[in-house]
Amino acid sequence: MSRPRSRVSSFGGSIGFLLTAIPLFLFLAFIAFMFYYLFSKGVGVLSWEFLTQPPTRGMTEGGIWPCIVGTLLVTFVSLVFSVPIGICSGIYLSEYAPDNIATRMIRSSIRSLAGIPSIVYGLFGVALFVYALKFGMSILASGMTLGLMNLPWIITTAEEAITAIPSSFREGALALGSTKWESIRRNVLPYAFPGILTGVLLALARTMGETAPILFTGVTYYTKQLPTSLSSKFMALPYHLFTLATQHDQIVKVRPIAFGTAIVLLILVLAFDALAFVIRMRIAKTNTWQV
Amino acid sequence: MSSNTAISIRNLDLHFGTKQVLQSVSFDIPANSVTAIMGPSGCGKSTLLRCINRMNDLILTCRISGQIIIDGQDIYSARTDVIDLRKRVGMVFQKPNPFPKSIFENIAFGLRVHKIGDRDEIRARVERSLRRANLWEEVKDRLHDSAFSLSGGQQQRLCLARAMAVDPEIILLDEPASALDPHSTAKLEELVIELKKSYTIVIVTHNMQQAARVSDHCAFIMLGELAEWGKTEQVFTTPKDKRTEDFLTGKFG
Numbered sequence: 001m002s003r004p005r006s007r008v009s010s011f012g013g014s015i016g017f018l019l020t021a022i023p024l025f026l027f028l029a030f031i032a033f034m035f036y037y038l039f040s041k042g043v044g045v046l047s048w049e050f051l052t053q054p055p056t057r058g059m060t061e062g063g064i065w066p067c068i069v070g071t072l073l074v075t076f077v078s079l080v081f082s083v084p085i086g087i088c089s090g091i092y093l094s095e096y097a098p099d100n101i102a103t104r105m106i107r108s109s110i111r112s113l114a115g116i117p118s119i120v121y122g123l124f125g126v127a128l129f130v131y132a133l134k135f136g137m138s139i140l141a142s143g144m145t146l147g148l149m150n151l152p153w154i155i156t157t158a159e160e161a162i163t164a165i166p167s168s169f170r171e172g173a174l175a176l177g178s179t180k181w182e183s184i185r186r187n188v189l190p191y192a193f194p195g196i197l198t199g200v201l202l203a204l205a206r207t208m209g210e211t212a213p214i215l216f217t218g219v220t221y222y223t224k225q226l227p228t229s230l231s232s233k234f235m236a237l238p239y240h241l242f243t244l245a246t247q248h249d250q251i252v253k254v255r256p257i258a259f260g261t262a263i264v265l266l267i268l269v270l271a272f273d274a275l276a277f278v279i280r281m282r283i284a285k286t287n288t289w290q291v
Numbered sequence: 292m293s294s295n296t297a298i299s300i301r302n303l304d305l306h307f308g309t310k311q312v313l314q315s316v317s318f319d320i321p322a323n324s325v326t327a328i329m330g331p332s333g334c335g336k337s338t339l340l341r342c343i344n345r346m347n348d349l350i351l352t353c354r355i356s357g358q359i360i361i362d363g364q365d366i367y368s369a370r371t372d373v374i375d376l377r378k379r380v381g382m383v384f385q386k387p388n389p390f391p392k393s394i395f396e397n398i399a400f401g402l403r404v405h406k407i408g409d410r411d412e413i414r415a416r417v418e419r420s421l422r423r424a425n426l427w428e429e430v431k432d433r434l435h436d437s438a439f440s441l442s443g444g445q446q447q448r449l450c451l452a453r454a455m456a457v458d459p460e461i462i463l464l465d466e467p468a469s470a471l472d473p474h475s476t477a478k479l480e481e482l483v484i485e486l487k488k489s490y491t492i493v494i495v496t497h498n499m500q501q502a503a504r505v506s507d508h509c510a511f512i513m514l515g516e517l518a519e520w521g522k523t524e525q526v527f528t529t530p531k532d533k534r535t536e537d538f539l540t541g542k543f544g
Contacts, residue, residue, distance in 0.1 A: 098351070168388035172450070175344060176401035176457060177378035186404065191391055 038266065042259025050260060059222065059244065059254060064261050069226050070139070070234035071268070074214060075207050077143025077230070082150040083200055089151075090158025090196070095184055107159075114152035119212040121149040126216045140230040142218035149213055150203045157199025161192040194283040201276035205269045211238040221247075237265040297322035297461060297491040298343060303357035305338060307350065311515060312338050315357070318510055318520045325483060325492045327506035327523065331538065332497060335515040337385075340463050340495045344380040345373050361461070378405060381454030382463040386470050387446035389438035394421075394430050397438045397449055401457040416456055423489075424452035425482055444475025448482065455490075462486070464494040468501065480505050499539060503527055511535045 049063055056062035089110075097103040125145030135141040165188045173183035211219075220233040221243055227234045244258035245251070298320040305313040312335045320326045328336045338347065345366060347353045358365045366376055378401075390397050398417040402408055408416060417434075421427040426448045430441070438449055447467055454462055464483070468476040483492060483505050496502050502509050502523065509526050511519040511534075519526055519535040530536045 166388075168384065168386065169390055171346070171349075171384065172388045172390060172453075173400070173404070174349070175346060175377055175382040175384075176404060176453065177374050177376075178404045179374060182404055186400070187390055 038259055038262055042256060042261075042263045045256045045260035046263065051264070054224070055222065055257075058250075059248065059257070064237065064240060064257075064264065066223065066226055066235040067237045067240040067261065068264065068268075070219070070236045071208055071238070071265075073227055074139055074143050074146060074218070074234060074236060075204055077139060078146035078150055078207050079200065079204060081144050081147035082154055082203070086151050086154030086200075087158045087196060089155045090162055091184065091189075093155070093159045094162040095180075095188070110152045110155050114156065116149075117212075118149055118210050119215075121145055122213040122216055124148070125213055130217055136231060137216075137218045137220075137233055138231040139218055139227050139234045142214040142234070143230075145213040145217050146207050146210060149210070150207055153203045153206070154199055157202070158192075158196045161195025161199065162188060164195065165191050194279055198276045198280050198283075201272050201279070205272040205276070208269055208272070209238055209265060211236075211242055214239060237261055237268070241265065295322045296320065297361065298493070299358075299360040300339075300342075301358040301360065303339070303342065303359065304355070305335070305342065305347070305515075306352075306354045308352040313342075313515045316512070316515075316517045317357075318517060320491065320493060321508060322491045323487055323489075324507040325487050325494060325505050327502035327509040328493065328495045328512060329497070329499065329502050329509055329538075330512035330518075334512045336495045336497075336512045337465050339512065340465055340493060343461070343463055343493065344377050344382050345371075346382065348373065378457050379459050380461045380463060381457070381459035383447065383450045383454055383465065383467050385466045387443055387450055389441070389446050389449055392438060393435045394438050394441070394449065395434040398453050398456050400453060405457060407457065420452040420456040423455055423486065424448040425478070425485075426452055442475070444471050444478060447471060447475070447479060451479075451482070455486075459490065461491045461493065464492065466495055466497065468496075468498075476501075499527075511538065513538075 047063075051063060051068065052065050053063035054066050055064065093103070093107060097106075122145060125141060125148070129135045129141035129144050130137055133141075135144075169187045169191070170183050173187040174180070178186065214236055218233055219236045219239045221235075223233055223235055225232075241258055241261045244254045244261065248254050296319045300320070301317050303313055303316040304311070316339060328339060330336045341347045342355065342359060343361075343366075347355065355367060357367075359367060361376075361380070364371065390400060392400070395417055398420050399413050402413050402416060407413075418427060418431075421430060426445060429445060430436075430449075433440070438446065441449060447470075451462070451464075451467075468479050471479065480501065483494065486492060487507075494502075494505065506523045508521065509523045510517060511526065511530075511532070513534045519530055519532045521531075526535065527539065530539060
């Protein structure tokens, strides 16, 4: 015969459940509403032409093809700059840096850099890349500004992915007569690679949506041509969205296009997040040493 | 130092920071035999073993004085190439540490690092090493499976085969059976005895019976000092040192 549960404890249990579950469901409802709202307002403009044509008639018609190209290109430039530096820095911090106050300060500075507002990176990008290095307003200046903003994330995820590899792999390789670099290259980095890639993809997804760092460094309101070189100005999805939503002289008329742009940007970002998720799941399956 | 001495340890002192871990340890390890290093936990026996292939170099606070002479050369002299030393002195760790690669690639790892041999040579050496480790028959049909699919005992023999693939003269075993079940332990011990024909073997163990079973000579370390050193039979039957006798009769340890 089981004793009936006391009222007090089940009441206490449900309070804890409600206190934690309600905020979560509120949040999920909010996100669901946002998706619903975006799609209901913008899905009408989505078409093959919308994705493959440039804007026409003062942006009241046509598509967003130059913005998609611009966003993908500037993100690519940022990664070309930040991925090699980020991975090397991550390797240094996890494998070579002595464990002392200086290293700990560097490490925590990098963590704090990740929290600096992106508009500050934007201003710094103007000063350094546009003027001091004379890149001008260009895809190169924007890409490098975004790359600087990315770096702390890539360094941190790379360092963590590398540190997670068991030290017995390093020791085992050294005991066979590997140099330190060989043991890292052959017996650490290959296993850290999926983790590093996940970090890079997440950084990439964030980069695509940034507006402030490209605002003063290279993005433009409207250009007829796709970028032809690194010194071209370019159009980008987030800035296009900003323009259509606040700067256009026929705001009401172009509103559906603004929502359509938002949907495309969202789908691009989610696609890379999803890719990162899939890779993480696959690592979890194959990394059998992580019991 | 007699002609068949493989390793001669002379006045070895070792500090980690300000803590002295080994104190003027001196003894000779004969070639083509099994030498056991025994002692209670924390006595410095693993540290002593790791001096022989300079794995302690990885610990920044570690200071060593004295000599370890292999092939007539002090391995702590400035002329020693540590990479070459570790190729000549293989090591198997306490916990089996197969790499997350196939069985084949685990064995081939050292060969690839040292750029030894072409495809056929590597294949031949992998087979030979696995045969020497009595593992070939068990794995020959699944060489390209993950090394993690092996049992603990098989993994440890894999690590031994991996060490043998680069043709060392000396093999260091750091409590190799401490993570294994009795059956796997017996197989490993059998193997160790067999391998002394080809290699000089130094095995660290806190297990006295194991030392008695596999070793020809044994050293007994107490609190960083060499308490006793001699033929295993003699150390076990007529220990000269009171501390050894107490350890062997189970008064501590």
